[in-house]
Amino acid sequence: MSRIGLTAQRKLILDIVSEASDHPTASDIIDRLKLQGQTVAYATVYNSLRYLTDQGLIRELKLEGDASRYDARMEDHQHIVCTSCGRVDEVMTEIPKDWLRQIEAETGYSITEEQLLFKGVCAECRTSNNKAVQ
């Protein structure tokens, strides 16, 4: 059996996602490839992101905006986005199990996945906002 899979292009893209801490979009990734002097076709970036997602090496996030973001943190976690500056941060606090059981009881579903997005104002924005007001 062939187990190449992780071609040069895919590796470049995986590295960018792994090293990023800002949950980059496909377009961010294209920009960063250009900055590195690497030339990867537009369609290859999308194909690679799909491949890496299917392989479970990265995960696709649909948060604010139209463009998907990508995350190489595979531990179970959620996200919070600042409505003032747009930054996306991790939410590692676990979802209360008994709350999930309650939702299953309410809806009759058996839950297999949670996609939770919180919105709010980050510490930095609260600080600079206060400064601006004073």
Added chain:
Amino acid sequence: MSRIGLTAQRKLILDIVSEASDHPTASDIIDRLKLQGQTVAYATVYNSLRYLTDQGLIRELKLEGDASRYDARMEDHQHIVCTSCGRVDEVMTEIPKDWLRQIEAETGYSITEEQLLFKGVCAECRTSNNKAVQ
């Protein structure tokens, strides 16, 4: 001051969203207008949905898929989507307050909004799936 606002076209669209229980997309709404023999321009449907959302008469949901869905239930609630048949149901169970406080403590954000999407298998799909297996 003028307070027309709710024009004939906007009212038609508000009624469709209000009477629907399936969180319809813009395209669903266009289909239902056609079924009613009503003719509303494509752009007007989108303009109206934005207007109604801005007025707080309906809310826009970004769940699975590319198209926004619309909901006239304005009470604070969340959604769950069946990964087998695609139906979208309401989740009325409240978010645990102390959990939100925990997330605020973890992230440093002050949370202003929660957009929670659960995925799972609905009761009907579990039943028919069991039948298929037997």
Added chain:
DNA sequence: CCCTTTATTTAGACTTAGTTTAAATTTAGA
């Protein structure tokens, strides 16, 4: 009422994010 101003609707062009197609290139492995 009549006229002017403002709001709304409309058709169609345009945009953004992503997918598909078909040819060219690369790689695997017999």
Added chain:
DNA sequence: TCTAAATTTAAACTAAGTCTAAATAAAGGG
């Protein structure tokens, strides 16, 4: 080395929605 399968590529295409500019409709002062 040679062939078949996998991957990359450029460019066409799609889906969902926005924008533009003209046409229509409503408002409100006189």
